[in-house]
Amino acid sequence: MKKITLEKVREMDRIDPFRGKREEFLLPEGIIYLDGNSLGALPKAVRLRIRDVTENEWGQSLIAGWDKHGWVALPGKVGDKIARLIGAKQGEVVVTESTSINLFKAVTAALQVGPKRGTILTEKGNFPADLYVLDAIARESGGKVKIKRVRREDLIASLTDEIAILCLTHANYKTSVRHDMAALTRRAREAGAMTIWDLSHSAGALPVDLNGCGADFAIGCGYKFLNGGPGGSGYIFVAARHQNKILPALAGWMGHVRPFDFSSDYQPVSGIARQLTGTPFVIGAAALDAALEVFDGVDMEAVGEKAGKLGDLFIGLVEAECPEMKLACPREATGRTSQVTFTYPEAQKIMAEVVKRGVVADFRPPDVMRFGLAPLYNSYEDVYRAVLTLKEIFKQ
Amino acid sequence: MKKITLEKVREMDRIDPFRGKREEFLLPEGIIYLDGNSLGALPKAVRLRIRDVTENEWGQSLIAGWDKHGWVALPGKVGDKIARLIGAKQGEVVVTESTSINLFKAVTAALQVGPKRGTILTEKGNFPADLYVLDAIARESGGKVKIKRVRREDLIASLTDEIAILCLTHANYKTSVRHDMAALTRRAREAGAMTIWDLSHSAGALPVDLNGCGADFAIGCGYKFLNGGPGGSGYIFVAARHQNKILPALAGWMGHVRPFDFSSDYQPVSGIARQLTGTPFVIGAAALDAALEVFDGVDMEAVGEKAGKLGDLFIGLVEAECPEMKLACPREATGRTSQVTFTYPEAQKIMAEVVKRGVVADFRPPDVMRFGLAPLYNSYEDVYRAVLTLKEIFKQ
Numbered sequence: 001m002k003k004i005t006l007e008k009v010r011e012m013d014r015i016d017p018f019r020g021k022r023e024e025f026l027l028p029e030g031i032i033y034l035d036g037n038s039l040g041a042l043p044k045a046v047r048l049r050i051r052d053v054t055e056n057e058w059g060q061s062l063i064a065g066w067d068k069h070g071w072v073a074l075p076g077k078v079g080d081k082i083a084r085l086i087g088a089k090q091g092e093v094v095v096t097e098s099t100s101i102n103l104f105k106a107v108t109a110a111l112q113v114g115p116k117r118g119t120i121l122t123e124k125g126n127f128p129a130d131l132y133v134l135d136a137i138a139r140e141s142g143g144k145v146k147i148k149r150v151r152r153e154d155l156i157a158s159l160t161d162e163i164a165i166l167c168l169t170h171a172n173y174k175t176s177v178r179h180d181m182a183a184l185t186r187r188a189r190e191a192g193a194m195t196i197w198d199l200s201h202s203a204g205a206l207p208v209d210l211n212g213c214g215a216d217f218a219i220g221c222g223y224k225f226l227n228g229g230p231g232g233s234g235y236i237f238v239a240a241r242h243q244n245k246i247l248p249a250l251a252g253w254m255g256h257v258r259p260f261d262f263s264s265d266y267q268p269v270s271g272i273a274r275q276l277t278g279t280p281f282v283i284g285a286a287a288l289d290a291a292l293e294v295f296d297g298v299d300m301e302a303v304g305e306k307a308g309k310l311g312d313l314f315i316g317l318v319e320a321e322c323p324e325m326k327l328a329c330p331r332e333a334t335g336r337t338s339q340v341t342f343t344y345p346e347a348q349k350i351m352a353e354v355v356k357r358g359v360v361a362d363f364r365p366p367d368v369m370r371f372g373l374a375p376l377y378n379s380y381e382d383v384y385r386a387v388l389t390l391k392e393i394f395k396q
Numbered sequence: 397m398k399k400i401t402l403e404k405v406r407e408m409d410r411i412d413p414f415r416g417k418r419e420e421f422l423l424p425e426g427i428i429y430l431d432g433n434s435l436g437a438l439p440k441a442v443r444l445r446i447r448d449v450t451e452n453e454w455g456q457s458l459i460a461g462w463d464k465h466g467w468v469a470l471p472g473k474v475g476d477k478i479a480r481l482i483g484a485k486q487g488e489v490v491v492t493e494s495t496s497i498n499l500f501k502a503v504t505a506a507l508q509v510g511p512k513r514g515t516i517l518t519e520k521g522n523f524p525a526d527l528y529v530l531d532a533i534a535r536e537s538g539g540k541v542k543i544k545r546v547r548r549e550d551l552i553a554s555l556t557d558e559i560a561i562l563c564l565t566h567a568n569y570k571t572s573v574r575h576d577m578a579a580l581t582r583r584a585r586e587a588g589a590m591t592i593w594d595l596s597h598s599a600g601a602l603p604v605d606l607n608g609c610g611a612d613f614a615i616g617c618g619y620k621f622l623n624g625g626p627g628g629s630g631y632i633f634v635a636a637r638h639q640n641k642i643l644p645a646l647a648g649w650m651g652h653v654r655p656f657d658f659s660s661d662y663q664p665v666s667g668i669a670r671q672l673t674g675t676p677f678v679i680g681a682a683a684l685d686a687a688l689e690v691f692d693g694v695d696m697e698a699v700g701e702k703a704g705k706l707g708d709l710f711i712g713l714v715e716a717e718c719p720e721m722k723l724a725c726p727r728e729a730t731g732r733t734s735q736v737t738f739t740y741p742e743a744q745k746i747m748a749e750v751v752k753r754g755v756v757a758d759f760r761p762p763d764v765m766r767f768g769l770a771p772l773y774n775s776y777e778d779v780y781r782a783v784l785t786l787k788e789i790f791k792q
Contacts, residue, residue, distance in 0.1 A: 026451075026455045028455070028456045028457075028458070031458075033458060035458065035459040038459050039454075039458060039459045039461075039462075041455075041458065042450065042451070042454050042455035046450070047450060047451055047455070050446060050447075050450050050679070051446075051447065054438065054442070054443060054446050054625070054683075055422075055438070055443055057626075058435075058438050058625055058626050059422045059424070059437075059438035059443070060424045061424075062424070062427075062429060062431065062435060062437065062756060063431040063434050063435045063756060063758065064751075064756070065435075065626060066435075066626075071626055071627075097493065097494070097497065097674075098493070098648070098673060098674025098675060098677075099674055099675075100646070100647075100648040100649070100673045100674035101493065101497060101646065101673060101674060104646055108536065124660065125660075126660075128649060128652075128658045128659060128660050129648055129649035129674070131660055131661075131662070132647040132648060132649060132652065132662040133646075133647060133648065135647065135661075135662055136643070136644060136645055136646065136647035136662070137645075139643060140504065140645045149660075173658075174658075221674075221675070223675070229450070229454055229678070229679055230453075230454050230461060230462075230467055230675075230677075230678035230679065231467075231674075231675045231676045231677035231678045231679070231680070231681075232677055232678075232679070233677070234674070247532070247535060248532060249532055249533075249536045250496070250497065250500055250529075250532065251496075251528040251529060251531065251532035252494070252496040252525055252528060252529065253496070253524060253525035253528060256524075256528070260761075261761055262524045262569075262570075262760060262761065263524060264520065264521075264522075264524050264527055264545075265527075265531075266527070266528040266531055266532070277494060277496045277497060278493075278494025278495055278496035278497060278525070278617075278627075278630070279494060279495075279617070279619070279626075279627045280627045281494075281626075281627035281628055281629070281677060281680050282625070282626035282627045282628075283446070283625055283626065283627070283628070283679060283680060283683065284627070284677050284679060284680055285627075287450075287679065355460075360458060360459060360460070362459065364658060365656075365657055365658065
């Protein structure tokens, strides 16, 4: 690899189509933040919106806020903003609950509308929290539902006519490996199985095309590359063709056709709002709504392209400057999400030192170093300086 | 009833032990707010805390906030604050998810630790959303779980040896009728059934003594008398004796014994944290944490006493000044929650006019007028002026 200089990376930043986006975030001074894959940075618009929704909408309008400020419609409105980022149609996404709760909703719904089979296929290295949700569903089913965990390379071959649902995380939180959503969804459809995709580690960083792939369900969190704030609302996508066939296992008044009639009998509303359960958390949904403004007019293909280039630069620099670190994510940009991963026996110690020097990235047991690259606020210079810091630490 | 004058109610306010509490809330000018049973007012401490958690904790600490600002411990910390208000011990309450999701958790847990029976007993007039959750559980169970809805007066007689769970809302959202929690819980225990109490319409307004009554589970919302903000986090109480026997149906990484090990296998933590599922919504939990500061040092018996007096005054004034309105809640203060309810054929029209004149209260179909009385920020003068407004409207 040709020697990469500071001048060279600054030139890359100068021609970056997202160079102005960084200004839309409030990043702390003196920090290079490479952990947006874990918790996204604070968009300036969110700061203002949270003040407004708290102090004016709640504080001043009080109960009238539900009508006056459109709180009831907020989960659908914010869902529609996410829809564009993940290849969904308007009316196919709603913001609600946490990712795990939404996964439970998706699985129980897919078991209803899918084939009368009992096995859910997933990957051994799937996001642990998703595995916990699946295992609990199997246990509660009393033997009717079984979970089959296989190695990534055995997924296709495992899509037999026993499989009710293929449930995967689009991009792996540790290895950054990105599944071929199109191929796996096609194969699942051929096998008559439903698909559920967890987009937590890809939405907002990569182009995602749920409908283009024919996906049935998807879920994701709002606080990583979507920058909705710590915890915060997750979302659920249900392909339009399934929406009105589902009787939610987590039925709630916000999914009722006429919630304000307070009828004693549940009559589900049509459409994606059927997936709503309790009262929406207005402040959280408003934060995510404002956070998504930074995506206004943004081409997700271009976001994905920059994600690839940031990662390529990171890998190239590490291999030139820090040979101690072992690449643990795909070398090909199209095989990764917007995160690069390396291993090193003393990763925990190194990462603690990296953070001390103002480069925020994280460690995952036992020896994994993760660097999240947020295309909307990370620059090529961030990458350059981060690797320089690593090099200094290794030299000592 | 002796004529009640403005001077008289001002005297009542002068000697009110909570007269200083109103200053801890940001109430809009020129409004008498009698809807805290639906959405509590904004405590000043919440405004500051939300700014801080957003702009400093998230914006500046970013991912380090989880450790530095105790975000992971927040659901338990806030739960402990609620515990004192509802007669629970430290470590028996955790703040998480919405009320409906928590009800699902409580029911599925109670079915595990309770007797091997399939019927859940509830009341016909129970809060509709709670009925939706129960019905969905029954439907998903494929016949194993049945819901028995009976009239309030038939509850005790229906507590037979078929009943697995008695699931009730402590105070009725429409009629304000308060169940005798001690008697019903005792009777349920005698019948070998578990109890689940929804405290949404009583916690923060009345003394509640879950452990004194021997209750097994309870749930509630944070945005009514607890003033945690629109939507916002709910909470769940699990009596210590049951906590470690439950394998959560909604298993999540925050209920794992070592969440940050990212183990592929779920191993539940001991204690109430086992009820946690996804990543806690930090901003919502922080808002509720700050909102609960107004209860610091507050004697809930005294809160309940004031609730009773506010209601007595309201009823007395209405009966003297607005004979058109028919009392639709118990006359005895100990039979009500902190809300008075009346019916009138054209209730919807009247309530719209009341709101137009700056008295915020609400209408519930078909003919119900609800007036919420928040002992910490409503004054006796509020009640006096509200009824005066009603009187003027009826005169026209």
